[in-house]
Amino acid sequence: MPGRGISGVPEKALRSFAPSHPHGTQDDKRALVCVKLVALFAVLLSTVGVYGRTPAQEQPKPSAPAARTQKVTAERYEIDIAFEPDRGFLRAKAAVTLRANAPTGAVEFELNPRLEIKEVSDEKERKLEFERSRRIGSTRLLVRLAEAVAAEQSFVVTFAYEGVPLLGGLDYITKDGILLRDEARWYPAVDLSAFTGFSVNVNLAEPKWWWVVASTGQATSFNRTFANSVWHSFQASGLVSSRSIAATRSEQPCGPLVDGRPVKTSPPLQYEVRTCLSSPLAAKGGELAPLVGRLLQANSILLGTSRWGSLVLVQGFPGQRGAIGYSAPGFLVVSEDVVKWHGSPGYAPEFLPHEIAHQWFPIEVTLTRVEDGWLAESLASYLAWRYLQETSPAEARAMVARAMRDGLEHEPLRPIGLGLRLFAEEDWDVTYATLYQRGMLVFRTLETVIGRSRVDAALREYYKRYAGRSASIADFRKVCEEISERDLGWFFDYYLEGTRIPEIELRRLSGAAPGEMLGEIIVRNVPPEFHARVEMQIHTTEGVVDHSVATRGEVTPFSASVRGQVTGITLDPDARILRWTEAARRNRQQRDLLANLGDLEAEKEFTKALETTQQALDADPENLAANHQQIRFQRGRLYYRLGQSARAMQEFARVLELTSLDQPATDLYRAWARVYRARIALRGGNRVAARAEAKAGLAINAPALDTEISWMETPAKKTSAAEELRALAK
Ligand SMILES: [Zn+2]
Numbered sequence: 085m086p087g088r089g090i091s092g093v094p095e096k097a098l099r100s101f102a103p104s105h106p107h108g109t110q111d112d113k114r115a116l117v118c119v120k121l122v123a124l125f126a127v128l129l130s131t132v133g134v135y136g137r138t139p140a141q142e143q144p145k146p147s148a149p150a151a152r153t154q155k156v157t158a159e160r161y162e163i164d165i166a167f168e169p170d171r172g173f174l175r176a177k178a179a180v181t182l183r184a185n186a187p188t189g190a191v192e193f194e195l196n197p198r199l200e201i202k203e204v205s206d207e208k209e210r211k212l213e214f215e216r217s218r219r220i221g222s223t224r225l226l227v228r229l230a231e232a233v234a235a236e237q238s239f240v241v242t243f244a245y246e247g248v249p250l251l252g253g254l255d256y257i258t259k260d261g262i263l264l265r266d267e268a269r270w271y272p273a274v275d276l277s278a279f280t281g282f283s284v285n286v287n288l289a290e291p292k293w294w295w296v297v298a299s300t301g302q303a304t305s306f307n308r309t310f311a312n313s314v315w316h317s318f319q320a321s322g323l324v325s326s327r328s329i330a331a332t333r334s335e336q337p338c339g340p341l342v343d344g345r346p347v348k349t350s351p352p353l354q355y356e357v358r359t360c361l362s363s364p365l366a367a368k369g370g371e372l373a374p375l376v377g378r379l380l381q382a383n384s385i386l387l388g389t390s391r392w393g394s395l396v397l398v399q400g401f402p403g404q405r406g407a408i409g410y411s412a413p414g415f416l417v418v419s420e421d422v423v424k425w426h427g428s429p430g431y432a433p434e435f436l437p438h439e440i441a442h443q444w445f446p447i448e449v450t451l452t453r454v455e456d457g458w459l460a461e462s463l464a465s466y467l468a469w470r471y472l473q474e475t476s477p478a479e480a481r482a483m484v485a486r487a488m489r490d491g492l493e494h495e496p497l498r499p500i501g502l503g504l505r506l507f508a509e510e511d512w513d514v515t516y517a518t519l520y521q522r523g524m525l526v527f528r529t530l531e532t533v534i535g536r537s538r539v540d541a542a543l544r545e546y547y548k549r550y551a552g553r554s555a556s557i558a559d560f561r562k563v564c565e566e567i568s569e570r571d572l573g574w575f576f577d578y579y580l581e582g583t584r585i586p587e588i589e590l591r592r593l594s595g596a597a598p599g600e601m602l603g604e605i606i607v608r609n610v611p612p613e614f615h616a617r618v619e620m621q622i623h624t625t626e627g628v629v630d631h632s633v634a635t636r637g638e639v640t641p642f643s644a645s646v647r648g649q650v651t652g653i654t655l656d657p658d659a660r661i662l663r664w665t666e667a668a669r670r671n672r673q674q675r676d677l678l679a680n681l682g683d684l685e686a687e688k689e690f691t692k693a694l695e696t697t698q699q700a701l702d703a704d705p706e707n708l709a710a711n712h713q714q715i716r717f718q719r720g721r722l723y724y725r726l727g728q729s730a731r732a733m734q735e736f737a738r739v740l741e742l743t744s745l746d747q748p749a750t751d752l753y754r755a756w757a758r759v760y761r762a763r764i765a766l767r768g769g770n771r772v773a774a775r776a777e778a779k780a781g782l783a784i785n786a787p788a789l790d791t792e793i794s795w796m797e798t799p800a801k802k803t804s805a806a807e808e809l810r811a812l813a814k
Contacts, residue, residue, distance in 0.1 A: 154186035158274040159238060160281035161327055165270075168289050169331075172257040174199075175246035178271045181238055181281070189232040191241065193272040194223040196249040203244045206230055212241065221250075223269050243272045254410055260402040262331040263417055265410060271327060277450045279323035279552055286316040286329060293333045295360040297396045299326040299412035320413075322391060323552060325450045328412040330398050336366035338396065339373065355380040356394040365399065365423045372397055372426055372436075376416075379440040382471050386540060387547045390443050399423050405790070407432040411442035425787045430747020433479040437468035444547060452556035457503030458580060459560055462523025469524060481658075484528070485667075486745045487521035488659050489709060492668040493675060494518075497583040500526060501557070525662040526579045532616040532660050533575055534568040542567045574613035579662065586610045586663040588618065590655045596643070601650050604641045605633055612637060621657045624648040671709035674700045681718065685796055690726045694719060713742035717753045720760060725797060729764045736761050751788035755781050755805035762812040778812035781805065 160181040167174050182191060195201070197216070204212040210230045217224035233239045251257065255268040266276040288294045300320035316331075339358030357377045359369035376397055384390060392414040400417035401408050408419040416439050425431045444467075446460035472480035494514050498506060500523045506515040531539050542564045550559065561576050578584065587609050593602040605618055615635050622629040626648030633642040659665070677700045684693040697719045701712065720735035739757040743750045758781025765774035782789075789806040 154184050154188055156182055156184045156188060156191050156274055158182055158278055158280050161271060161283075163271055163282075163284045163327075164287070165284065165329075166287035166289075167257060167262060167331075169257055169259050169262060170289075172248045172251075173246070174249065174257065174270065176271070177242065177244050179240055179242045180272060180274070181240050182274065183236060183238045184233060186235050187232050188229070190226055190228045191274070193225045193227060193274060194269050194276075195225050195243075195245065195272045196251075196269040197221055197223055198250040199245045199247045199270075201225075201243060201245045205242050207240045225272065241272075245272075254401065254408070256400075256402070258402055260333055261400050262329065263400050263410065264330075265328045265412070266326050270329075273327075277325050277446075277554075279325050279450070280327070281320060282324050282327050283317075283319040284327070284329060286318075286331070287314065288316075288331065293335055294331050295334060295338045295398070296329065296331040297360070297398055297415040298330075299324055299328045299414060324413045325447055326412045328410075328415075330400055330410075330412075330415060330417050332360050332362070332398050332400060334360060334366065334399075335363045336361065338398075339369065354393065355384075355390075357397065358394070359397045359399075361397075361399045361423055362420070365420070368423050368426055369397075372423065375426075375436060376440060378475075379437055379471060380443070382474070383441060383444060383467060386467070386470065386543070387444050388544055388551070391448060391551070392443065395440075395443070405792075407435050409435065409439045411439050411447060413443070413447050416440070421787060428787055430479070430482075430750075431787055432748075433472060433476065434465065434468040434483055437471040438464045441467035448552065449547060449550040450554040451504075452554045452559070453503070454505055455501055455503040456556045457506070457519055458500050458523050458526070458557060459555065460504075461519045462500065462527060465520050465524035466527035469528070482745065484525070484659050485710075487525050488662075488665055489667050489671045489745065491517050491521035491525055491662070492585060492664065493671060495672065497522075497585070499581055499583055501580040522662065528660055529579065529616065529662045530564070530575065532618070533572070534564065534570065535617075538564075538568050571613075574611050578611055578614070584609050586614070586661065588655065588661065588663050590620065590653055592650070592653070593641070599645060599647065601644045601646045602641070603644075603653075604639050605635050606639050607635055608638065610638075616661055619656055619658065619660060621654040622646055622650055623652040623654070624650050667708040667710070670704040671711065673703045674709060674711050674715070677703060678715070678718075682796070685722070685725075688725075690722050694722050697722070707742075710743070710745045713739055713744045713750065713753050716742060717757060720757065721795075724760055724764065729767060733761060733764055736764075748786070748788045748791075751784055751786035752791060752805070755784050755786075755789050755809065756793075758784075759805055759808045759812065762809070766812070775813055778809045781809040782813060 158180055160179075162179045162181075163176060164178075165174055165176040180193075184191075195216075197220075201214060201216075204214045204227050206212055206229065208230075212230060213228045215226045215228075216222075227241055229239070229241075249255075249257070249264075249268060249270060251264075251268055253267070255263055255265055255270075257264070264270040266273065269276075282298075282300055284298050284300070286296050286298070288296070294316075296316035296318075298316075298318035300318040338360035355377050357373040357380070359366075359373050359376075361369050361372075376395060380390065380395060394414060396415040398415060398417045399420060400410070401419040404419055405421060406419065407422050409422065410417045418436075418439070422432070422435060441464040442460070445463045449459070451457065451460055469480055469483055472483060494517055498510060498514060498518045500518055502509065503519070506519055510518070527539070534542075542560070545567060546555065546560050546563045549555075549563065557576065557580065561572055565572050586607055589606045589608075591604050591606060593604060596602040601622060607614060607616075614637075617632050617634050619630070619632045622631055622644060624646050626646075629644065629646050631642075631644040633640055656663070677696060681693055681696055684690075684696065697715050700715050704711065716735050716738045720732045720739060723729075723732035723735060736757040739753050742753075744753065758777050762774040762777035762781070765771075765777055789809070790804050792802045792804045794800070794802045
């Protein structure tokens, strides 16, 4: 939000100033998808291509009517590609082996619109006619075959093309690195996520410091000299669901990392992990590679072994800030901040676990439809949570707390069953809250319906059954139903297609015998079939008793054995069920209250703005929604702008004590509180105090300090807390 002050930006938007999202930066919200899912979306939802027709060109041959029902599939791509990275240029030759289920005379491809096609030919080296869509920016391309090809007969179409491709989002060709995902359409594609054979030879003008990876499941590039030039050659050992390539410049070799060898995970499963990092950060590979190895190992144990025995972690996205990732078969590209800030407390802890989970879903089990996105993004987040639960329970709890609050923030809630359509239809915050947060909570809720061991068994069976193929939510539901021997239609309809959220309440009943507690669990806003195991902690004068109740229908009475006097009950202490909580309710209320804060500040209605923030504080006196730090910070700024230094100092002092639900937000508010406190000290002529505040701010030394923000009082200026603090420390 350049030019807009932080004040009045709702909590969630504000939080995204901090580089805490698994996939992104503030600047390019749409480009934050880590896998090739957006491409899939574009393929399936794009409208029918409009082809230019020139008199000299014939219409498709008589066999073309069959094109309406025919399906052409690509079986293999063999590509030679040479880059001139300095000018973003590529020159390529791609041979595509195809097969159609019906006789066909023309094939539809997609290719980046800025790539100029030099020639299209067939196996007999006959030149083929082709027609590109006249719609601006369209990737559509129709190739007419020299003669109709019979059904089920494989044939090859070869393309020679070159140019500077039109790249947006996450793709780039620069002197510092290259990433071409499937959605860049850098090769003539029939179906961007199909499983095909794939081999690619990559040539770079200046080969010395380039390290190249391709989605072939290979760990390294193999340089070979051919005709006086160096080629990096890759060949997939099996069928791959992606044809992506990445390259990075580094004077450091990729891996080997520990004792001169690539990192291997401990027996019984062996994964070889290499890292290709920029020279200044190469040493970070020593921490990152073992972690990636452990993640591969953990997922293998839970889900089944991945087809890839190796993984290359490549540093990419040069010049882009925040945690950004792209997963492809056998490699993962991450932004500089992911490497640089690895190990910084609370910095995107779920990022790598989420990305590594993509090696299984959706790279090995692809999605049948864009609406099945729950099985990619939500599942990756669920698997990330599972890993954190084992390795850093506090981070896992914080991840759930954020999801329980923010997953219900947006009014109206969107169905999770929109899947990847959310990326196109909603902004990043809504997509993140729906698919990454609420969707993850639905997987956790499934544990309370069929039990965790059955969820695990279902995931294993699902992976086993569909690895190397595409699958849908209906396929996953079927597996869950087989394993649990229950009809789960209500669960999938309610949580994925609908947007209603359960309200669960616990009531104590009188008339209990000594040593007993009587109560009932009331579940509202659910279908009649709803059932789940609800946990509770019963606090008594003698200690805490854990109890759980399987609910049936709206009201489920229960009794529990207790010793001593019952002093209180905590319902669902681990937030296992996606439901309305007091924190989520209050968060929404505060968000509504603060919605026009930015306007009030812009109109310099500081006193009114302060009243609004007071109402927001009063809406949640216990700070259950954990928004007080943000609200106090806004109050501090308002008092500062009013010239009320003493009050501003008080508010900023509270900001330093309070925390938000994630570490980057906490750091951001604290760092900027130090900036304002230093400015107030300077206002009072106290340079020594100002310097002390600035130094205390710089001591926070967290990624949030580098987040650039433009404040409302100086809208034209984008600045980071680190910059301000360094200036004030002088
Ligand atoms: Zn993802």
